[in-house]
Amino acid sequence: MLDSEGRNIRYLRLSVTDLCNCRCLYCMPADGVPKLRHEQILSFEELERIVRAAACLGIRKLRITGGEPLVRQGIVELVRMLSSVEGIEEVAMTTNALRLAPMAQDLRAAGLDRLNVSLDTLDPERYHRITRRGNLEDALAGLRAARQAGFGPTKINCVLMGGVNTDEISRLAALARDGAEGELGVSSVRFIELMPMGECAVWPRDRFVPADIVLDALPGLEPVERELAAAGDESACGAQGTASERGGVAELYRMPGWKGTVGLIHPMSHRFCSECNRIRVTADGRLKPCLHSSTEISLRGLSGQKLTQTIARAIASKPRQHHMDATHASESLRAMNEIGG
Numbered sequence: 216m217l218d219s220e221g222r223n224i225r226y227l228r229l230s231v232t233d234l235c236n237c238r239c240l241y242c243m244p245a246d247g248v249p250k251l252r253h254e255q256i257l258s259f260e261e262l263e264r265i266v267r268a269a270a271c272l273g274i275r276k277l278r279i280t281g282g283e284p285l286v287r288q289g290i291v292e293l294v295r296m297l298s299s300v301e302g303i304e305e306v307a308m309t310t311n312a313l314r315l316a317p318m319a320q321d322l323r324a325a326g327l328d329r330l331n332v333s334l335d336t337l338d339p340e341r342y343h344r345i346t347r348r349g350n351l352e353d354a355l356a357g358l359r360a361a362r363q364a365g366f367g368p369t370k371i372n373c374v375l376m377g378g379v380n381t382d383e384i385s386r387l388a389a390l391a392r393d394g395a396e397g398e399l400g401v402s403s404v405r406f407i408e409l410m411p412m413g414e415c416a417v418w419p420r421d422r423f424v425p426a427d428i429v430l431d432a433l434p435g436l437e438p439v440e441r442e443l444a445a446a447g448d449e450s451a452c453g454a455q456g457t458a459s460e461r462g463g464v465a466e467l468y469r470m471p472g473w474k475g476t477v478g479l480i481h482p483m484s485h486r487f488c489s490e491c492n493r494i495r496v497t498a499d500g501r502l503k504p505c506l507h508s509s510t511e512i513s514l515r516g517l518s519g520q521k522l523t524q525t526i527a528r529a530i531a532s533k534p535r536q537h538h539m540d541a542t543h544a545s546e547s548l549r550a551m552n553e554i555g556g
Contacts (some may be wrong), residue, residue: 269301298326315357368402391475405478
């Protein structure tokens with residue numbers, strides 16, 4: 216379905232829980248956030264109903280998010296239900312991978328196609344400080360298990376934080392050296408600019424660094440050509456043509472001799488709103504046409520034609536662009552863990 220700007224909306228990010236087993240510094244306060252009551256969370260049947268309606272409107276890619284989606288009880292069965300929806304061509308998940316190892320085979324068998332794993336450091340002590348709870352080895356075990364389970368190319372998402380993890384850029388990027396054939400099966404390491412929303416909205420300005428610092432840390436990186444980027448990443452949600460063609464939201468590069476890629480995601484320094492093809496639904500059933508807008512449309516209690524029409528109107532209302540930048544925080548009324556990214 217086309218929105219009012221002529222963008223083809225084909226991608227739904229669906230949050231299935233507001234809970235997380237980490238308390239990452241930039242995402243949540245140390246004590247966590249107020250939890251939604253059980254009756255506020257969309258049931259499996261409601262989630263499936265929303266995905267079916269979205270598929271009728273042209274949604275073809277589904278990404279399951281949280282909080283941390285693997286803490287949702289019955290997540291394997293939910294994946295099986297959603298992957299069976301007619302019209303959905305790909306089901307992906309964003310996860311911290313801490314619970315992934317014992318579940319990877321079952322998730323793959325249930326129809327999960329691909330994984331994005333959040334990983335901001337390769338230092339065990341720093342990992343625990345950033346996540347406040349997590350164990351790095353559990354996350355790495357999850358990546359190994361995903362490779363063994365036969366998942367498609369796995370991407371690493373790394374949030375850049377000035378003075379926190381920028382000294383690890385080279386080490387993190389090297390996870391992509393052997394690509395999908397490597398020990399962890401990582402096809403791309405994507406460095407994401409920290410966004411001033413939720414817990415980190417009041418952080419010092421020097422924490423917010425442009426993704427282009429990756430090019431300074433890795434001067435040998437070369438732009439990935441258009442045809443290679445188009446084949447290797449998410450469908451059109453990137454900025455318009457540049458020297459390095461965008462793969463999805465990521466501007467892709469490769470080090471000579473490497474099999475995987477390094478991606479730069481610039482929500483702050485380079486907006487990619489003009490070709491954004493996604494909508495989001497929160498765990499309590501509110502559709503967000505834009506991540507950084509305060510607009511939310513309730514889908515609770517809707518079904519049939521009324522549900523489809525409401526989603527269609529929400530897509531039509533998708534704003535031209537967000538207004539977040541170095542001096543203006545996100546207008547979202549929720550933190551990232553409550554939205555699902």
